[in-house]
Amino acid sequence: MADVAIREPSAPKVARRRAGRFFSWSRVVAVMAKEFIQMRRDRLTFAMIIGVPILQLVLFGYAINTDPKQLPTAVIVADFGPIERAILGAMENSGYFAIDHQVDSEAAARASLARGDVSYVITIPAGFQRALVRGERPQLLVEADATDPTATANALGALNEIVRTALLSETTGPLARLAPGMLPVDVVIHRRYNPEGISSYNIVPGLLGVILTMTTILMTSLALTREAERGTIENLLAMPARPYEIMAGKIIPYIGFGFTQVAVILIAGQLLFDVPMHGSLVLLLGVTLLFIATYVTLGYTISTVARSQMQAMQMTFFIFLPSILLSGFMFPFRGMPDWAQAIGEVIPLTHFLRVVRAIMLKGATAPEIWPNVWPLALFWAAMIAIALLRYRRTLD
Amino acid sequence: MNGEPVIAVEGLTKSFKGKVVVDHVDLSVKRGEIVGFLGPNGSGKTTTIRMICGLLKPDSGSGEVLGYDILTQSDLIKLEVGYMTQRFSFYEDLTIRENLDFVARLYALEPRRDYVDRTLARLGLTNRQNQLAGSLSGGWKQRLALAACVMHEPKLLLLDEPTAGVDPKARREFWDEIHELAAEGLTVLVSTHYMDEAERCHRIVYIAYGKVIARGTVPEVIAGSGLHTIVVRGGDTAAIARRLKGRDGIDQIAPFGNDLHVVGLDPNRLERSVRDAIAGSDAVAEPDATSLEDVFIRLMSQSTDNFANGAGAGHG
Numbered sequence: 001m002a003d004v005a006i007r008e009p010s011a012p013k014v015a016r017r018r019a020g021r022f023f024s025w026s027r028v029v030a031v032m033a034k035e036f037i038q039m040r041r042d043r044l045t046f047a048m049i050i051g052v053p054i055l056q057l058v059l060f061g062y063a064i065n066t067d068p069k070q071l072p073t074a075v076i077v078a079d080f081g082p083i084e085r086a087i088l089g090a091m092e093n094s095g096y097f098a099i100d101h102q103v104d105s106e107a108a109a110r111a112s113l114a115r116g117d118v119s120y121v122i123t124i125p126a127g128f129q130r131a132l133v134r135g136e137r138p139q140l141l142v143e144a145d146a147t148d149p150t151a152t153a154n155a156l157g158a159l160n161e162i163v164r165t166a167l168l169s170e171t172t173g174p175l176a177r178l179a180p181g182m183l184p185v186d187v188v189i190h191r192r193y194n195p196e197g198i199s200s201y202n203i204v205p206g207l208l209g210v211i212l213t214m215t216t217i218l219m220t221s222l223a224l225t226r227e228a229e230r231g232t233i234e235n236l237l238a239m240p241a242r243p244y245e246i247m248a249g250k251i252i253p254y255i256g257f258g259f260t261q262v263a264v265i266l267i268a269g270q271l272l273f274d275v276p277m278h279g280s281l282v283l284l285l286g287v288t289l290l291f292i293a294t295y296v297t298l299g300y301t302i303s304t305v306a307r308s309q310m311q312a313m314q315m316t317f318f319i320f321l322p323s324i325l326l327s328g329f330m331f332p333f334r335g336m337p338d339w340a341q342a343i344g345e346v347i348p349l350t351h352f353l354r355v356v357r358a359i360m361l362k363g364a365t366a367p368e369i370w371p372n373v374w375p376l377a378l379f380w381a382a383m384i385a386i387a388l389l390r391y392r393r394t395l396d
Numbered sequence: 397m398n399g400e401p402v403i404a405v406e407g408l409t410k411s412f413k414g415k416v417v418v419d420h421v422d423l424s425v426k427r428g429e430i431v432g433f434l435g436p437n438g439s440g441k442t443t444t445i446r447m448i449c450g451l452l453k454p455d456s457g458s459g460e461v462l463g464y465d466i467l468t469q470s471d472l473i474k475l476e477v478g479y480m481t482q483r484f485s486f487y488e489d490l491t492i493r494e495n496l497d498f499v500a501r502l503y504a505l506e507p508r509r510d511y512v513d514r515t516l517a518r519l520g521l522t523n524r525q526n527q528l529a530g531s532l533s534g535g536w537k538q539r540l541a542l543a544a545c546v547m548h549e550p551k552l553l554l555l556d557e558p559t560a561g562v563d564p565k566a567r568r569e570f571w572d573e574i575h576e577l578a579a580e581g582l583t584v585l586v587s588t589h590y591m592d593e594a595e596r597c598h599r600i601v602y603i604a605y606g607k608v609i610a611r612g613t614v615p616e617v618i619a620g621s622g623l624h625t626i627v628v629r630g631g632d633t634a635a636i637a638r639r640l641k642g643r644d645g646i647d648q649i650a651p652f653g654n655d656l657h658v659v660g661l662d663p664n665r666l667e668r669s670v671r672d673a674i675a676g677s678d679a680v681a682e683p684d685a686t687s688l689e690d691v692f693i694r695l696m697s698q699s700t701d702n703f704a705n706g707a708g709a710g711h712g
Contacts, residue, residue, distance in 0.1 A: 030501030034490065041489045041528075235485040235544075237451055239502045240474040395451050 027241045031249020035223075039253065045219070049257050053211050053264045057272065071119035071155065074101035074109050078126035083167070087140070087185075090166030091122070096155035109143075119145045119152060132184055143190040156189050163187055205275060205360045206329045208265050209291065209352045213323050216258050216292055220299030221312040223250045229309055234395065243391040247384075251296050258292035278363035284356065287369065290376050291352045297383040298348075304390035323349045351375045402427050402552050402583040403448060405459025405466060410443050410452060418443045419606035420457070425585055427551075430578050432597030433587040436696050440606040441587040442482055445554050448585070449479045462551055475503070478545030482556040482587075484537045488530030492521050492540050495529055496547060503548040511547055519543040519573070535566035542570065546577065553577065555586040559593065571596050591689045602692065604699035614688055621691040623647070624663040624683065626670050628656040631679030643669040648690055659690045 039046055073091070077084055091097040101118050103109045109121040123141040131138035142159060144152040163185055227233040236246065262285070269275040277284075298319070306312035324330055326340055327349040333341065344350045351372040358364035358372075403425040410418040418440040425431045433441050446452040448461055450470025458465070464472045486495045496512045505511040516522045519539050524532070529540060538558060545553065555574075559567045571593065578584055586597065594600050595614055602610040602617065610617050628636055633656040637649050640658060645665025650657045660666030663683075670681045 024504055026501050026504040030498050033501065034487065034494070034498045037494055038487065038489050230488070231481070231483050231485045232487055233485075234451065234481045234483075235479075238449055238474060238477075238479040238481070239499065240471060241502050242471075394453055395446060396453055 022242070024245060027245040028249045028252070031241065031246055032253050035250060035253040039257070049215065049219075049260055050264060052215055053261045054268055056211050056214075057207060057265060057268050069095045070098040071096065071152070072101060072117065073097040073099045073120040073122060074103050074112055074118045075099055076103060076106060076109055076121065076123045078124065079129065081129040083129045083132055084124050086166045086169060087124070087163055088122070090162050094155075094158060094162050096158065097122075113143060113145055120155070135184065137184055137186045139186045139188050141188045141190065159187055159189065205269075205356045206353050207269070208262065208288070208356055209327070209349050210324060210329055211265060212258055212261060212288075212292060213295055213349050214320055215261060216254060216295040217299040217302070217316050217319060218313070219257065220251065220254050220296045221302040221306065221316045222309055223254075223300055224303035225306050225309045225312045228307070237393065237395065243388055243393060247297075247300060247387055247391070251293070251300055254296045254299075255289070255292050258296065259289070262288055262292075275360065277360050279359035279365070283366060283369070284359045287352070287355050287359070287373060287376070290373065290380065291348065294348050294376055294380040294383065297380055297387060301383050301387040301390065304387050304392070323347050326350070328353050345375075346379075348376055348379050400427055401425065401460075402429075403459070403461050403585065405448065405461070406457060408444060408447055408457035408459070409455050410440075410447060411455060416606050418447070418454075421603065421606070421608055423448075423459075423585075423601065423608075425552075425583055427583050428578055428581055429599060430574060430584040430586065430597045432594045432600040433585055433603065434589070434594055434600055434692065435587075435603040439604045441603060442556055444603070445479070445556050445585065445587065449477050449554055450474055451479075475548075476550050477552045477554060478548070478550035479554045480541050480545045480556060480558050482560070484529075484541060486529050486537075486541060486544060489528065491526050491528055492516070492532075492543075493525040495540065496544060499544045499547060505548060515543045515547040534561045535563060538562050538566070538570065542573065546582075551581075551583065553582055553584045553586075555584065557587050557589065559588065559590065567593070591687070591692070594688055602695055604696060607699070609695055609699055610691075618686050618688060618691050621686065621694060622661055623659050623686045623690060623694060624661070624666055625686040625690060626658045626666060626681050627684040628658060628670065628674060628679050628681045629654065631674065631677040633679070636673050636677065636679060639673040640669065643673065645669050648693060650690070650693075657684075657687070657690065659686065659694070 075088060077088070088099060092099055097120060099122075101109075101112060103112065103121075106123070109118075109123070112118045113121050121141075121143040123143070125139065125141075128138045128140070140163065142156070144156055160183060164183055167184065224233065227236060241249075270277075299316070302312055302315045302319075306315055322343060326336065326344040327333075327347050328344065329349070333344060333350070336344065354372045355364075355369045358369055401424055403423055405424075406422045408418055408421045408423070409416065421440070421444055423444070433445070435441050443452060447454045447457075448466065450466065450473055454467070458467060460466065461473050462476050464470075466473065487498070490498065493512060493516070496515060497508065500508045500511050513522075516525050519542060521536075521539060521543060524536065529537065532540065542555075542558065553574075559570055562570065567590075574584055574586070575596070586593070588594060597614075599613055600611065600617060601608055610620060612620060633651060633654065637651065637656055640646050640649050645660045645662050646658060646669055647661060648657070648659040650659075658666065658670055658681075660669075667681075667683075674681055
């Protein structure tokens, strides 16, 4: 650039020529620097950037502990033979079941299950051992309190194996013929209160998307409404900044803040929960960048529409709730009715969750995640367009 | 003062929610002029200024500011205009220097540090440069706002009630600064309520309920009002004022300290009524110059009569 830093009286003219350009990095930097300073001064918000991810991660993370052990268990056993003892012993040894309730009637067992005193009721019917020896595949009934299905999913999944192991040690001698092949016991599982069961594997990586959704939209949805409420928008509009420069200047710092959160979440996720990372970290960060940019822009779009900070907050939650509920974070996506799936498909979080899970849990590569990346990019482009169209250049 | 026109707009009209706030306002300001923009609250001053600097789109009307079309070239106008808003609208959570840095970057002023330093020094803000704008008193906020809108060396300064809530000494300094800037060739349009400030302008434009109802130099506006003033001194002015009320030819009666300013349109009827009222007392009556304030109060009450129903308020 030839016209840099001329300090003759004509300097303002030169600056003017430069400032008159259609795009000026100086103006983007102006807005960015201002946002950074304001964020730094606003300690509470700054604390939120670091604090919210940790808080949510710990709360969500422990609430959805996928592998709780030593859950209270009641047993109803008609006869106590060696087989029965072996099965119950194996259950205790697995660590999932803590057999600490002896009940004598089915009604009493159900009641304690209903009260939540126990998480499991195991019923071994009369004549179990005899029926087993005869090869009649007797039923072993396990009722689980599935109100929090994540709490019992792993134990129930391991049940067949536990029973098989237990029988293996007992089925020696004349009973050896029972050992191989099909399990000689019919393990019947009743998931009480919530028969569907919900997979919990998805949740920990999903938190990355959920936390980013909440904080990024919330922070940027206030970007312009705050200026409007404080009256500073009048000055901003009277100065020669163009809509896309203001947008870029306001969005870029928050993308940076979003990435700070990503670092916090990934490190905490590793330290606290041993979240596996099977795929490429670079790929994950790349998609995360796109995702953050999308939601930061969405927040900015909200701020071009909302008339007050209160409205912006309400709109943020209006977007946040369906994102949580319909993205597949809370409920398995394929389990939702078609209309809900249709809504879910236009929520960026849905696609991001698929990508994060695929990369972290399945080690997916770029071509495999592409079907969920372009919708993100499309959504982002649409948000930029809407934000620029909605941006009011005057006070009208 | 016969330079080229800096503001030349015609027929500016703007309504909000069906109420006409600015009604066919013509405005012409020449280079180097300080023009005072006066009128009661809600008369459309702010709206007019906002249309001139591109913050509002006029419903109709056209014109040029600094040779640029106000309807299509507001981006270019913004580069060469400094606009000081009525309400302080810089960032209270930024320091003085940070605010100026922000503005300097927006105008792409290089080298930025020099511009900011010079502006700080010029307006006496250097010692306070690291103070948060939010912690400043009214006078210092106003000085920061002025600093921020003159830093890019604009050709036109639009000041919207810049001295509201500022003490007399700061006001005086502010106006000295404005005159200095004007002497350097800057053109200033300033809205105000203060008579003493109006008298410091080269020309004034009086607007009420969206319409310009008087314009010219201060003596011209006073002469144009056709008002005559008699000052009554001595005696029981309060009793005289009571006697004068409602008499023929009396428009306004206003006490000024121990004096009484009596204003009317017809000098003969005015004088007769005053003579009658002071007859028998030891008060003295003599003609005096009509003050700008009397003229404005006259203009204000007139326009209220004419537009009582169509008054648009809201934007000061």
